[in-house]
Amino acid sequence: MSPNYIIRPVLMGLSLCFGLAGAATAAPCGNTADGFSGWKAAFAKEAAREGVGQRGLAALADARYASRTIAADRNQKSFRYSLDKFMKVRGADTIVAQGRKRKARNAAFYAALEKRFGVQAGVLIAIHGMETGFGGFMGDSEVVSAIVTLTYDCRRSDFFRPHALGALKLVDRGAITAQTKGARHGELGHTQFLPGNALTYGVDANGDGRIDFYDLADAMASTANFLRQKGWQPGQGYREGQPNFAVIQQWNAASVYQKAIAIMAARIDGG
Template identity: 30%
Template sequence: MTSKFSLALLLAGLAATPAMAQAPACGGNFAQFLEGVKAEAMARGVSGEIATRALRNASIDKKVLSRDRAQGVFRQTFLQFSKRSVSSNRMQVGAKKIKQYANTFARAEAEYGVPAAVITAFWGLETDFGAVQGDFNTMNALATLAHDCRRPELFRPQLLAAVEMVGHGDLDPAGTTGAWAGEIGQVQMLPRDIIEYGVDGDGDGHVNLKKSSEDAIMTAAKFIKALGWRAGEPWLAEVSVPSGNFPYEKSGLDSGMTLGDWTALGVGFRNGQPTSQNLPADLLFPQGRNGPAFLAFPNFSIYLEWNQSFIYTTSAAYFATRLAGAKPYDAGNPGDGLDDGAMKQLQQKLAARGHDVGKIDGILGGGTRAAVRAEQMRLGLPADGWPDQALLGRL
């Protein structure tokens, strides 16, 4: 998986330099572009020898451009994606990894407050515990995306960070490979984040997220803590909701509700209840009120920082609860929802009513879910944020 880091982190430190003023920030002659990057790297303290070695053989990778322009959209439902991603094999391998690296995980939790299950779930979903890390040359990928003028503000800082990593001995310009968008290693991190949050977990003097599981575990823990992880608190818990006249309109993110509020409404827990009744909690129905139901706590926001897809983040958080000992969710009997054409038709109708659903793309994102909930409330339907043919027909 890619694109998991917040724009705030990616865009930090983009102040213009004289080097950027002398050469185009993107586009144009590629050799001239690289000279500009080299000059900027040197202005930031990288030696000329290192900058030259890092960029000497960089080239445009047309496969990277093809991947960038053909990014697929996330159309799977929660049940489809979670059943595939939280497989029995991943559960077994994850449990073995937690046992194998027990000392490292214990150190990670002691220093950063992040449990083994949380780190392991990301590790498994990102690269199958290091087995699938990507085969794109990292320097070429970042140079290609920085030179391309679609998003240079995102990728030029990453290219400069990669040059810096060459000087640290943590990136080989010719041999380091990773994802097409420049993420490296077992937990798929971008160069700037590796520099800022990288931890030498195995004590060899380097941060090698490709080969060292100890480095990957400790670095992921430090990064997750930096995103705001609250030690000792839950992140997601499966719940049951009473039948009858339940206030579904209170569900969704940023509800302003607490654990105590939900228990007072009859919400029950399938795997043990957290103790703090004042803990903020949001009720989530990733596939409607007839499917699985979860309470999400403040730590769930960290998942949304890692990856902005609601289905991916909920699946990752659920995977972590399973590794921590929770039972498989009760799938219930939800409908499949709307197909692509019907979802676009729904978004058009919602937009026509003044709702901000973003791009008409057939994707049930946060804006569309909020709009669906608002219309369900207006029409007197259970406001669980899950669109179906009945809602489309009423609109």
Template identity: 35%
Template sequence: MRALCFALMTTVASPVLAAECGGDFGQWLSGVKAEAIAAGEDQATVERFFDGAKPDARVIKADRSQGVFRKSFLEFSQNLISGDRLEKGIANASRYGDVFARAEQEYGVSRGILLAFWAFETDFGAVQGDFNTRNALVTLAHDCRRPDLFRPQVLAAVKMHGLGEFDLDTQGAWAGEIGMVQMLPGDILALGVDGDGDGLVTLKTSVPDAILSGAKLLASHGWRAGEPWLQEVILPDSFDWELTGLDTQLSAEQWAAMGVQVRGGVVAGGLPASILLPQGRKGPAFLAYPNFSVLFNWNKSFVYVTTAAYFATRLMGAEPYQAGNPDPALPVEAMKALQEKLAARGHDVGKIDGILGASTRIAVQKEQTRLGLPADAWPTMDLLERL
């Protein structure tokens, strides 16, 4: 599931090496071997690691098709969050209470967030992926779409292999992530934690290793201990929708003064926050704190991050959201057409992919403001027709 996100990069390929992609796979592989040896890896280890390595066409296919992130927040969250998954999360919180307590004490990361990612990434370790990790990494590093991202990950996997922490038959996600919380080799090398004290970092089989490594990763990206990340709120009818979105921050007290009410709680005093409307003014509303933005270092997808953050609040005792009755989501082709129209008006919407990401939302809100529509960043057929 973490396919769109790539965590902290610990090794950076030089521009020359990063440009070496595509073409004859054997020649390319020879270049990577030479780079690994030049970086200090033992030649025997390098030869053993790359022996039998080959491209995997399934990886390229998966990389080019990630339609799951085109779903709306309500659809996506209702698909991922079930009563069974909630029960398992609560049970695991109790079963591994000492591990989560350690994660909170040493890294300041809430067990709710760690449980949510553990659930969504691998269903608490049950589904860790069926792609050969070595072949997935060399496939993506050889491919010319993102070689500067994946070539360093290949070299990191070589180092892990030399340390006895990467078997050649290791299986994981199509994008090379490994283990219960799906981390890339470079992140494991830099941030992996030997939580069970066996001298190895094994995220596939050790719950303490996986949970504490995930916590350290989030802490490295600026997670703030003891602070919330998301609260569901009720907005007054007179609310100024143009103030919504992650690019607008006010203090929690200022929002409260405008009539924003937290469901089942109070605003976190003294913290900056944004009003988040994942499906516009007619759907659920949330107050997003600084820790919410940290989660985009785990996954770049807006709908994934919002769903994980919400699920984490449920695991910590929050009530189910008020779904409301939002306007229908645009079909994929209509969303692409909207993105094209927004881009033609000078907005940066990123790739024309039919996915309502953060940049598209900002552009939608700006056009809604220009046209005198409720500026809630939720695209409708009316907006598309007006453009």
């Protein structure tokens, strides 16, 4: 599952498009693997201008065209399901049942997160369960290759460009490597952060001096920080129509996903 965005089809009359507006020297995109190597060389110049260092640039050079990522990007059907079907397909009852146990077993941990960020445990646990089955499967695609491929692909180049730069900067910082595995769209860790968001909202919760999205404490604190920074109001509700539902909408733009998270979270929290 890919947080923070939903597919919006874009009609394109040209086979090539360009990056962010104003970037006159932006690397041209492409719709097949042909030209990927040349694009990477051009994008490396952009990345260097944006502050990516040698380790990040080396990871970019080693990135491979991710055919499975492109296939997945063209085939996200679940967001078009009804709410009932979506929740059944995604195992909502299981997430709630396991989520209640996790909250009870780690009550002090979730209470500390709520005290620090104001985000209720049920929301964090519901996201964790929805995204990776509580860390059971965090992806089998190389994050850098996936996100770089999506930036090269013409369909949503502008959306993924900051996340590609974010991934390369995370490599520079030692938070990930070129081999780090994540979801098909380059999301990483327990709650599937897109790299640009990981770079911006990451929190070192366990105090080991690095932000590791494959560490539960760091991942959950980072998720809570994302929500708080997006406007989460401590003590306010998060069901549809309540103040914090608008913040859940910023985690993932698919309405069926938003509603499912709010419903599961309320059940986990006992509401």
